[in-house]
Amino acid sequence: MSEINGKVVIITGASSGLGEATAHRLAKAGAKLVLGARREERLQALRDDIVAQGGEAIYRVTDVTDREQVESLAQAAKEAYGRIDVLVNNAGLMPLSPLDQLKVDEWDQMIDVNIKGVLYGVAAVLPTMREQHAGHIINLSSVAGHVVFPSAAVYCATKYAVKAISEGIRQEGGEEIRSTNISPGAVATELTTTISDPETAKGVNELYEMAIDADAVARAIAFAIEQPADVDINELILRPTKQPL
Numbered sequence: 001m002s003e004i005n006g007k008v009v010i011i012t013g014a015s016s017g018l019g020e021a022t023a024h025r026l027a028k029a030g031a032k033l034v035l036g037a038r039r040e041e042r043l044q045a046l047r048d049d050i051v052a053q054g055g056e057a058i059y060r061v062t063d064v065t066d067r068e069q070v071e072s073l074a075q076a077a078k079e080a081y082g083r084i085d086v087l088v089n090n091a092g093l094m095p096l097s098p099l100d101q102l103k104v105d106e107w108d109q110m111i112d113v114n115i116k117g118v119l120y121g122v123a124a125v126l127p128t129m130r131e132q133h134a135g136h137i138i139n140l141s142s143v144a145g146h147v148v149f150p151s152a153a154v155y156c157a158t159k160y161a162v163k164a165i166s167e168g169i170r171q172e173g174g175e176e177i178r179s180t181n182i183s184p185g186a187v188a189t190e191l192t193t194t195i196s197d198p199e200t201a202k203g204v205n206e207l208y209e210m211a212i213d214a215d216a217v218a219r220a221i222a223f224a225i226e227q228p229a230d231v232d233i234n235e236l237i238l239r240p241t242k243q244p245l
């Protein structure tokens with residue numbers, strides 16, 4: 001039986017894309033899921049789908065920029081299932097644009113969701129994982145957390161930050177807390193819809209013609225979780241085979 005079976009897994013940004021695909025894959029492997037995002041109707045549909053297929057899931061409407069809401073998501077996991085085994089810190093957005101356009105509100109939003117949201121997730125689960133003497137935090141960085149490219153300075157900065165946070169968790173986690181940094185390249189999701197600059201959107205959408213399916217990332221996440229407790233998969237980079245970046 002898979003190591004995933006019976007594990008309590010919180011997923012932020014579960015209402016679409018990688019979060020949704022991961023929820024489906026982990027539910028099939030027997031995980032007990034706690035789903036968070038802002039769009040309730042999407043979460044409800046996902047929960048219903050998982051339950052209809054014999055899986056276990058609850059959801060809480062969660063904006064990861066609000067620390068109290070992230071704490072409530074973790075609390076819901078403990079109330080429903082008694083523990084937290086894994087947090088998939090996945091919620092994120094990518095409104096790319098050249099720095100000269102000074103889209104400072106979008107810079108703020110990326111910092112709030114992609115960095116502070118991840119940290120609020122860590123703060124919400126770490127005390128419980130310490131009490132349990134076990135836990136696993138999986139953060140969604142990106143290829144953009146390894147290379148910088150034009151129009152992506154702030155997005156890349158957030159994903160480099162996520163990579164640093166993952167390594168910090170690994171170093172401080174000791175024997176108890178596993179830390180996995182997942183860095184995908186182009187994956188077909190709703191991510192590019194957050195780009196408000198038409199020129200940038202055009203270029204990115206051309207790159208994303210090669211995008212791979214979200215389940216590719218879900219499989220990588222499942223691979224990290226299903227390792228035995230003494231094996232910590234720290235870093236996974238996965239791209240479309242033909243992605244040059």
Ligand SMILES: NC(=O)C1=CN([C@@H]2O[C@H](COP(=O)(O)OP(=O)(O)OC[C@H]3O[C@@H](n4cnc5c(N)ncnc54)[C@H](OP(=O)(O)O)[C@@H]3O)[C@@H](O)[C@H]2O)C=CC1
Pocket residue numbers: 012013014015016017018019036037038039040042062063064065090091092093094113140141142143183184185186187188189190191192
């Ligand atoms: N797709 C790709 O090519 C790649 C994606 N990634 C990363 O993967 C992660 C998931 O993105 P992906 O699935 O592709 O994109 P999607 O746009 O499909 O999903 C993003 C998810 O984040 C949620 N979200 C956004 N803002 C908030 C918020 N304030 N609070 C809570 N949830 C929020 C959205 O839910 P809702 O709007 O309902 O709140 C949605 O469920 C991101 O961190 C992204 O940077 C990394 C590399 C490549």
Ligand SMILES: O=CCS(=O)(=O)O
Pocket residue numbers: 094141142143144184185186187245
């Ligand atoms: O996060 C996005 C993936 S890529 O466009 O940087 O490869």
